[in-house]
Amino acid sequence: MPAESLSASTTTGEPYARAAEIDGLLARARAGYRRLRPAEAWSAVGRGAKLVDTRPEHQRRAAGEIPGAVVIERNHLEWRLDPTCAARIPEASSPHTQWIVICAEGYSSSLAAAALRELGLHNATDVIGGFDAWTEAGLPTVRPARPTPPRGPGE
Structure with missing residues (x-):
């Protein structure tokens, strides 16, 4: 080297x-998996996939949010989505759920999707280019007066 x-x-x-x-x-x-372009991710959500936004609050406040996305900040992701964990959210009831992770630019979401796959969530993937690419593609975003709070156990 x-x-x-x-x-x-x-x-x-x-x-x-x-x-x-x-x-x-x-x-x-x-x-280890096939990543999705923003339009593919939006289409998959229409077919029942779950989009999970891992961006911290300051990024969501500054850039906006995706309507219907499940907000779970990165440091809690595995606990909230593992179907065997007591700290999971209700949507995390099956290892077959397709989770699509989105971050700001598509880097930390790749590592997050790989970690979910290691937990046995083999349909986990992420969005190429992240939220930045999502907005560039003209896909739906919202700017709520207050950012959506991250989901907690059982919420």
């Missing part, structure tokens, strides 16, 4: 790879 791609860890002083590590992780995550 070229020396310029290494940095010293602030905690151990050991060198570590920077961009190549996350890029590789992202590529491996995306290789």
Whole structure:
């Protein structure tokens, strides 16, 4: 590995790879499933798929929301969607549900979809380009006076 791609860890002083590590992780995550373009995701929702928006409140407040999307911030996603977890939401009753994860630009949603697939939710996928691509495609968005609160257990 070229020396310029290494940095010293602030905690151990050991060198570590920077961009190549996350890029590789992202590529491996995306290789395991078919991602959807925004229009494909919207069409899948019309057929019963569940769109889950993992963006934090400040992003939803600034850019808007997708009508009907289930709001679950990323740090709670696996607990809310795992059908075997006591902290799940009611829609997470089957491992066969098609969950479509959307974030701001389509990066963290890829890692989230891969994590859901590891939990046994084999129909999980994400939106290429995220919310930015969704709005560029002219798909429905809303700007509520107050952002939709994230879903909690049993809600």
